[in-house]
Amino acid sequence: MFAIVLNGSPHRCDSTVTVADLVRELALQGKRVAVERNGEIVPKGRHGQTQVAPGDKIEIVAAVGGG
Amino acid sequence: MNTVTDPHVIGAEDPLVVAGRAYRSRLLVGTGKYRDFAQTRAAIDASGAEIVTVAIRRTNIGQNPNEPSLLDHLPPSEFTLLPNTAGCYNTEDAIRTLKLARELLDGHKLVKLEVLGDPHTLFPNVRETIRAAEILVKDGFDVMVYTSDDPIVARELEAIGCVAIMPLASLIGSGMGILNPWNLQLIIDQAKVPVLVDAGVGTASDAVIAMELGCAGVLMNTAIALAKDPVLMAGAMKKAVEAGREAFRAGRMPRKFYAGSPSSPTTGLIG
Numbered sequence: 001m002f003a004i005v006l007n008g009s010p011h012r013c014d015s016t017v018t019v020a021d022l023v024r025e026l027a028l029q030g031k032r033v034a035v036e037r038n039g040e041i042v043p044k045g046r047h048g049q050t051q052v053a054p055g056d057k058i059e060i061v062a063a064v065g066g067g
Numbered sequence: 068m069n070t071v072t073d074p075h076v077i078g079a080e081d082p083l084v085v086a087g088r089a090y091r092s093r094l095l096v097g098t099g100k101y102r103d104f105a106q107t108r109a110a111i112d113a114s115g116a117e118i119v120t121v122a123i124r125r126t127n128i129g130q131n132p133n134e135p136s137l138l139d140h141l142p143p144s145e146f147t148l149l150p151n152t153a154g155c156y157n158t159e160d161a162i163r164t165l166k167l168a169r170e171l172l173d174g175h176k177l178v179k180l181e182v183l184g185d186p187h188t189l190f191p192n193v194r195e196t197i198r199a200a201e202i203l204v205k206d207g208f209d210v211m212v213y214t215s216d217d218p219i220v221a222r223e224l225e226a227i228g229c230v231a232i233m234p235l236a237s238l239i240g241s242g243m244g245i246l247n248p249w250n251l252q253l254i255i256d257q258a259k260v261p262v263l264v265d266a267g268v269g270t271a272s273d274a275v276i277a278m279e280l281g282c283a284g285v286l287m288n289t290a291i292a293l294a295k296d297p298v299l300m301a302g303a304m305k306k307a308v309e310a311g312r313e314a315f316r317a318g319r320m321p322r323k324f325y326a327g328s329p330s331s332p333t334t335g336l337i338g
Contacts, residue, residue: 067098
C-alpha cells in the first residue's frame with residue numbers, strides 16, 4: 001500500500017496500480033472524466049499503461065454546470 | 068476570414084460564425100444554478116441555444132457512481148459544449164483547466180477563457196487573461212474570451228487570435244444590464260471577429276439592447292437560471308436575441324429630437 005493525493009485528499013493505493021485501475025476502483029470507468037498526473041494530462045488511451053507511484057498527485061475531473 | 072463548414076447551417080439565413088463553424092442561434096447559455104438537470108435541459112431547449120458552457124471540476128470521490136451527470140443530459144452529439152475556466156484566478160489554472168477539458172471532450176478546441184481578478188466583483192484580470200490567451204492560441208485552442216469592456220484590450224485579444232471577444236455588460240451574475248453601451252459600440256465597430264456580450268444581462272430587454280448595438284450574440288446563465296420560471300425566461304431570451312438581431316439588421320430609423328413627420332396623411336382631414 002502507498003499514499004497518493006487524489007483530488008486534493010489523501011488516498012491509499014495497492015502496490016501496483018495503473019490510472020485505469022484507479023478509475024475503475026472509483027467506479028468512473030466509462031464516464032466522461034479526464035485525468036491529470038502530477039500536472040500532466042494522462043490521455044484516455046494511456047490510462048492502462050500509466051502506473052500510479054507513491055506521492056503522485058492525481059486529479060480526476062468531469063464537466064459540471066457552469067456559466 | 069472564417070468559412071462556414073457545418074453542412075446543417077450552410078444556407079441558413081444570417082448564421083453566427085465562430086471559428087469557422089456556423090450556428091443558427093445567437094444565444095449562448097450557461098448550465099449553472101439550475102434546480103436539477105431536467106430543468107437545465109428544459110431551459111436550454113426553450114432557449115434554442117446550440118452552444119452551452121460547462122465548468123470543469125473535480126469528481127466527487129465516493130459519490131454514488133450511478134448519479135446522473137450533466138453530459139448525460141447535454142450530450143456533445145447534440146450541443147457544442149463550451150468548457151470555461153470560471154473560478155480560475157491565474158493563467159496557469161486556466162490553461163490546466165482547458166487542457167483537462169480538451170482531454171475530457173476528445174480533443175475539442177472551442178473554449179471560453181475567463182480569468183478572474185476579484186472574488187467579490189468577479190471582474191476579469193486582464194493581464195492574466197491576455198497571457199493565457201497567447202498561450203492557448205499558440206497551443207491550438209479556439210478561444211472565446213471574457214474580458215472587460217475596454218476597446219484597447221479587446222483589440223489586443225483579437226490580435227492574439229481569439230475567435231470571439233466577449234466583454235461584460237455588467238458584473239457576472241448581477242443582472243444589472245448593459246452599463247456602458249458606448250464602450251460596447253466601440254468594441255463592436257472595430258472588431259472583425261464576433262463580439263458577444265457575456266455577463267450582466269438581467270432580463271430580455273438587456274439582450275435586445277445588446278443585439279441592437281450589433282453584438283453577434285449574447286451569453287447568459289443567471290438571467291435564465293434564477294428567473295422565477297427559468298424555462299419561460301429562456302424562451303423570452305430566445306425571442307429577445309432574435310428581435311434585437313432583426314432590428315439591428317433592419318437598421319433603426321434616425322432619432323429626432325422633435326416630432327417632425329406624422330405617420331398619417333396630413334391631407335384629407337375631416338372638418
